[in-house]
Amino acid sequence: MSDQAKIPKSPLEDVFVVDNDVHIEETPGLMAKYFEPPFDDAVRSYEKSYRYRDTSGFMPGMKLGDIFRNSPASKHAKRPDLTNGENTERELKKYHVDVGLLFGENALKIPILQSVEYANAFASAYNDYLIDRFLDQSDALMGAIAVAPHDPHAAAEEIDRVANEKQMKAIFLPIGGLDRTYGHSTYRPIWEVASEHSLPIVFHSVGVDFPEFPFNMHKLPYLTRHTLAHELSLIVNCMHIVNEGIPVLYPKLKFVFLEAGLSWMPMTAYRLDREYMQHREQAPLLEKRPSEYIDEFYVGTHPIEVPENPAELAVLLEQVNGENTAVFATDIPHHDWDDAGAIQSIPVSKEVKEKIWGLNAKKLYNI
Secondary structure: OHHHHHHHOOOOOOOOOOEEEEOOOOOOHHHHHHHOOHHHHHHHHHOOOOOOOHHHOOOOEEEEEEEOOOOOOOOOOOOOOOOOOHHHHHHHHHOOOEEEEEEHHHHHHHOOOOHHHHHHHHHHHHHHHHHHHHHHHOEEEEEEOOOOOOOOHHHHHHHHHHOOOOOOOEEEEEEEOOOOOOOOOOHHHOOOOOHHHHOOOOEEOOOOOOOOOOOOOOOOHHHHHHHHHHHHHHHHHHHHHHHHHHHHHHHOEEEEEEEOOOOOOHHHHHHHHHHHHHHHHHOOOOOOHHHHHHHHOEOOOOOOOOOOOHHHHHHHHHHHOOOHHOOOOOOOOOOOOOOOOOHHHHOOOOOHHHHHHHHHHHHHHHO
C-alpha cells in the first residue's frame, strides 16, 4: 500500500468550504505606499523605529513583534506569512478551504484612532493594500471593505470608491473601542450605500482596553477580559441595531457577527424579546419580535463552544437558526483558531454541516 493511500481522507475534500475569518497582516512598511500624504511618510517612519512608544502611532496596541515578525532574522517568526495573496491562498489550501474572507489585524482597532483624518486614511490605505497584494493575486480570496466609523459620510464615500472591485464582497465594521454603537442614526449613510451595493455588513469583534463600554475592563484578568470583550461588543451592537429598527429601515441589508462563537446570540434574542414585551414603545419601528430579526442575522462559528456533550452544540445551532445562518470561521492564524473538526463533531446531518462549511456563505456573499 502506498503512503498516499494510508492518509485518511479529509471530510472537506469534496465539500465547498468558505472560511469567513482569515487574518492577514498589514504592517507599516507594507502599508506606507498606500497612504496619501502627509500620512505616508509618518507611517513609513514607524517601520524603521525601534522605540516601543512609536509603534502605537500606526495603531494603538501594536507591538514590535507585529512589525518585524516576517523579517528573516525575526525571533517572532512563529506564524505563517500572510502578507500577500499567494501565501494566504496556499495556507488556506492546507485546510481544504476553497474561499477565504480577509480581515486585517490592525484594522480591527480603527475605532480607537483619535484623528478622524488618519482613521479615514488608514481605512483607504488598507483597502488599496488588500486589493493590490491579495485580491488581485488570488481568485480564492474575498475582501471586506474597511471603514472608519468616526465619519459615516466619509465611510460611505470609501465604500462607493471600492465597492465595484469584483472580489469585495462585504463591508467590515470594526467594533473595538467604538464610541457610538452602530444603532445610532449617524451611521445611516453607511446603511444606505451598503444597500445600494447589496453588500453585507460584517461586525468583527476584538478584545481591547478602552474607556468606553464594553471595553473598560482593564483591571480584569486576561481570561475574563478576553471572554467578555468579544461577546459583549457584539451583544450591545446587535441589540442596538435591532432596537433602532435598522433591519426594518433597510430590509435588504444582511448582517454578520464574527468572533464570539454562537452562545451569545440566543441569550441576546431571549432577553431582548422579554424586554420588548414590556417596553414596545422603546422600539416603535419593529414589526415583529426582536428574536425574529436576529434569526436572520448570520453568525460565525469561531470560537466554537466546547461542551462536554457535543449534542448541546446541535441544540445551540437550532437556537440561532444555524442551519441557515451559521458560517464556518477559523480565525487563522491566531493561536485559538478552529479547524474543520469543530463542525464535523456536531451531531447534525451532513447537509447541515455542508451549509455551515460553505453553502450559507456562498448565498450570503453571492459567490
